[in-house]
Amino acid sequence: MRRLTAPLVRCALALGLLAAAVACGGPGRSKVTIMVPWSGKEFQAFYAVVEAFERSHPGIEVEPEVTRALNEQLDAAVAADAEPDLAVLPSVGAIAKYQKEGALRKLDVDTGDYVQPFRGLGTTGGNGVTGEGGDVYAVPLKADVKSLVWYDVDATPDPPGSWADLPARHDTWCLGLESGPTSGWPGADWIADLLLARNGPDAYTAWASGDAPWDRGPVHRAWTAWGDLMGDALEGAAKTGFRDAAGKMPACSMGHGTLAAMDFDADRVKRGGYRYVPPPGRTLQVSADFVGKFTGNDGADEFIAYLASTEAQRLWVNQPGFALSADRRVTVADYTDRVQGGIAAMLHTPANTLCFSAADAMDPDVSAAFYRAVLDYANGTAEGPLLKALDKVQTALGPARPKSAPPLCGTP
Template identity: 80%
Template sequence: MRRPTAPLVRCILVLGLLLASAACGEPADSEVTIMVPWSGKEFEAFHAVVEAFERSHPGIHVEPEVTRALTRQLDAAVAADAKPDLAVLPSVGAIAKYQQQGVLRRLDVDTSDYVQPFRGLGMHTTPGTEGTPGTNDVYAVPVKADVKSLVWYDVAATAPKPPADWSALRSRRYTWCLGLESGPTSGWPGADWIADLLLAEKGTKGVDDYTAWASGKAPWDAGPVHRAWTAWGELVGSAREGAAKSGFDEAAKKMPGCTLGHGSLAAMSFDAARVKERAYMYVVPSGRTLQVSADFVGKFTGNESADEFIAYLASTEAQRMWVNRPGFALSADRQVVVKDYDDAVQGGIAGMLHTSANTLCFSAADAMDPDVSAAFYRAVLEYADGAAEGPLLQALDKVQDALGPARPASAPPLCGTP
């Protein structure tokens, strides 16, 4: 039998050493998948945070899965047992749904630095037994916040500044930059507006009526909901024409051809340099009761590296970085203060999230049963196209009656004081 040559022996030894190091040495890089709805500047800001995480965690790679139809795609992934490790949950209803289905995993993340109601909506309260206190388990982390109750104007073209009162804003000398088209959720800009008008009711009554409506316990075709709907129609007037087919992203770009726009800074598509120069400013017609929103992140698998990434997203370090990237994100973390924002206008809005005199309420449509909110959005579009509100609201009452209340009594409150 021929003996192996020296080069062959050396090759065998080298191969053996390589295999041994692979088996006994450092583990291969871990991948974390996360489903996100963001594009453009929003995704650019998120990706900057991802890159910072990967630099500080060289053994972990984050792989974003971008989709505009996030809820639909996530539902399909859950049904097919092909869940991502993490996913953005864009509504209160989504958090509750996946937690109740048992697919959203409990997180070992400290969210105590987050203001209410952001912190509470990511939790699920488990009642204690007699003599034993209950527990608040964290199931989602609010990574990006917004204030929606803002009316924007071009400072050079609108003088004096508009009044900070909905009744005064009904003056016909104002023309609204109104676009309702927004992909799968077209109609939401009108839904947010109606919610703001309901919240503007005096004292705590507006908040009580709002919570009852969002929870499926108040009629649509009567009382405060009907009043808010008709007030919106009177407010925007002729701007409804063509709005159902006009993109929300494009509407603000028509300013100052149209006078005023309604929505969060992140949604308005303003040029960042002009915002920093205070070329665009805002009034707050809802006073001290503000409609807010957030993108939460939840965990769907047992991937331990995903725990590290979600803890990083919730950290003050990551939050401070995120708010100073493109997209005008706000943070609900108490440790991210106004002076941490490079843009003073953005920082001033962020300060509203930390002002104890304010009451913050999550978007009503986000808290509703998904079928009710979808019907709500369709009704907004039909109303903009000229349909009378009476039959639309009666139809929404029927949808609501068929589905029942959306939120159990034990659910975290939609409104809270920071």
């Protein structure tokens, strides 16, 4: 893990390097540390927000701690009483875990302007049915819509009209499952989307909460449907980087996932060079990166309040990386990229049902086992033994979410 002070990052960015060895200095400022998992465009977008905060709060210096193994690093830091002031929490399961351990601190932040289910997932207490009220422990920094099938306009003269067309087509899927410590998640997202599209929010929530079997019923059918759809694309996918696979388009025909994760050329996106097919119905799988507080640092309170502000959210979505905001005050008109803005509109359409990523809602150990099983399946292991093993893991760990927890699905 690399700890980068704000002045150091300025030097690094100026040189085009994240690992510069010379700090620019800056005495007399209080420091706020924040652990983040981002690199490349995602970190660039985040750091633009950091710089804007520091300009308006000259007495506070934000020091990012960059790590690809965030869960492992944060667990170690909490166990050693060496927590960062703030940390990005990439899953609801992580929020629940650190709340249960008493590591997360309550936030004095109003999340009432965030759409559901995002505003409820970082709270505890209040109305467990709607996620309203209660104490806030995590704020959604940026959001994504996962349920999109992408294709290159020039290379796909006869695009699919809907997801129902996909099994009968002979497209080559851009499939990569390697993604560092969380390798396997692209397949997990696909399986979740197929289950959600076929069986709806109730079956989806039961599975994500640990109340449905893996080796039979909707989960088994969604798993095999994904395998049948991917076909030969599974070969070698476990060792292919997700972004590398998406970058092969149009050599391969289609990809699945968020706009932010596809790593498309930004100018070509703006020109409409890539288009997407949403899932059937009006139900979408969504995700978010949250931020939580682990210390009593007052400067951290100021920074987290800024991150949750409309000002910061509007700035963030127009940086590289195609981030979306779940803040209803950030409207489609605030997005300079119309494709990105059109996807963001899905988060604000009352007729839609938004369901938070199933793997993100599971106990982190169950998620890790899920991702591992996806990799093994891609490498040729039959789904039967893998799903039975996942049932054993789930049984050993118990339900991931209490009945009183805010719902995973909601309408904006």
